[in-house]
Amino acid sequence: MESKKILIKNGTLITMDPKLGELMSGDLLIVDGRIVDVAHSIPPVDGAETIDASNFLVLPGLVDTHRHTWQSLFRNIASDWSLSHYFTGLHGTISELYTAQDTYAGNLLGTLEALNSGITTMLDWCHNLNSPEHTDAAVDAHFKAGARVVFGHGGGHQHYQVVSHEDHPVEDVRRLRKGRLSSDDGLVTLCLAARGNQFATMDVTVRDWQLAEELDLRISCHFGDGEWGRNRPIAALAEKGMLHNRLTCVHCNSLADDELQMMADAGCTASVAPDIELQMGHGWPATGRLIKAGIKPSLSIDVCSSNGGHLFGTMRAALGTQRGFDNEAARNEGKACVDEMETTCRDVLEFATIRGAEACGLGSKVGSLTPGKLADVILVRTDTFEMIPMNNPIAQFVYNGHPGLVDSVIVNGKFVKRDGKLVGVSFDEIRELAYRSRDGIVSRAKGKNGLKLGGSWLPKPYHAA
Incomplete structure (x- = not known):
């Protein structure tokens, strides 16, 4: 099987690994679903997809x-x-x-x-x-x-x-x-x-x-x-x-x-x-x-x-x-x-x-950008009004971050979100599925306990036995 390699270049890396710390400009290499290297600069890798992360924070998922x-x-x-x-x-x-x-x-x-x-x-x-x-x-x-x-x-x-x-x-x-x-x-x-x-x-x-x-x-x-x-x-x-x-x-x-x-x-x-x-x-x-x-x-x-x-x-x-x-x-x-x-x-x-x-019992597998761990990685945009200029990457992620800034998401070395959109997901199909199920439940409830949509439903408080 052909090896899958992803080389992320020039990102602001927040590794959450105490030994690696933060790299204001750094690279990360993923091979076959695992992080294999984190460094200030990684040379070109044969067969790797190279991503320029100059305008991104790179963090563990x-x-x-x-x-x-x-x-x-x-x-x-x-x-x-x-x-x-x-x-x-x-x-x-x-x-x-x-x-x-x-x-x-x-x-x-x-x-x-x-x-x-x-x-x-x-x-x-x-x-x-x-x-x-x-x-x-x-x-x-x-x-x-x-x-x-x-x-x-x-x-x-x-x-x-x-x-x-x-x-x-x-x-x-x-x-x-x-x-x-x-x-x-x-x-x-x-x-x-x-x-x-x-x-x-x-x-x-x-x-x-x-x-x-x-x-x-x-x-x-x-x-x-x-x-x-x-x-x-x-x-x-x-x-x-x-x-x-x-x-x-x-x-x-x-x-x-x-x-x-x-x-x-x-x-x-x-x-x-x-x-x-x-x-x-x-x-x-x-x-x-x-x-x-x-x-x-x-x-x-x-x-x-x-x-x-x-x-x-x-x-x-x-x-x-x-x-x-x-x-x-x-x-x-x-x-x-x-x-x-x-x-x-x-x-x-x-x-x-x-x-x-x-x-979750996964501390040895995910949670930081540590070589050897599984490649669960997110790329967060920094070229937006919320994020410029970049002065304190962790604080800006915590205080200014929102889902709209999450550009790409990698799970197990595979992109599940890229360029701001979930990969292989039809929003229209998910929306139809969600409304059909929601509406069916409301219909079957027949007003039980006053169930209604719109924000005005306040159920009676529950009293435990």
Whole structure:
């Protein structure tokens, strides 16, 4: 087979590799899907496609560690909802109405949206798997889109009538693990998106952890989102020896400080979604408290039925909120403000890249422009009014970036977006698919719980048993 080589020349390289740092003008060589060299200058390479990146930032692809991708069909319907409205609206109304084809449509739309914004790796926290057919359709969409996806099997709507005594659909997970997602080296891999002891009983949670151990799967689980998190769920798991380094704790807002330390001591990773957490009432984002405990968090979109599906807004929400906390702490010490920024633009970009890769179990494979890693790379335009003159590349990416600046996206050494357009994707076909599924769900709902489009629907708050 002929070797595929791509030589990117003269770009502003933000490698996120502490040994390589930033190169204001540098080159990157990709061979057969891997990064093989990063240098100030790489000589011409026989057979390589050469790309002049003089007007581009070159970065590792971004990593989203927790997204309920199926909800993209109902984007922004929940933008004025609290968490209790969300449980009624999404889990108590919409989720059960999805056909397998609707799950395919939502996952395809949401994954393409992520790729378009420079997210090359995504953990799809899929809790809309109402049957094995829904599961297959969800996975089909990820293979079709071409992103690197960790597919988090999260059960279906029937598992989110909390607090639930219903077991996870274990045979469906086993089927995937023995079949199409048996390898941890594929573009789409598997993890267990468990409800945990906030949303299910401890007996169910123990069985979920046993399933993950049986199938050698990482676990992603919600903790500390709102009042549910005040019952010390992490401490309860710690007492049973159930914290470990293959567990990602999502949100963490209302967890106690000692519970965050328990997570750190066990090697857990964390995922925060600051804009959703602030909106829906989860509690103040735990970013700074996690860092203090020894965990640098990753970032997540969470419910794309509420916010935009790109990490630029998430990075800015994380940064702005934590800087507010830091400055308030300084004022409480009698200072006017912090002496220097305790949370930097580099920090949040690290959360969105290498820390995200680690939370997905992919830290040795992606997350930085390190020779030997898989070639997940994005090129971001700098020849625009938002980006000139280039004075501080990382800060300008974090504060000024948006999906429209993402010119090209490479996953596994293959272009999936180029010259500002997704490769091999018909926007008209995706739009038709999305509207057909969305309209079908609304029609089948017949006004259940007051469902309507346009922005005025406010479901009644959900009250857990």
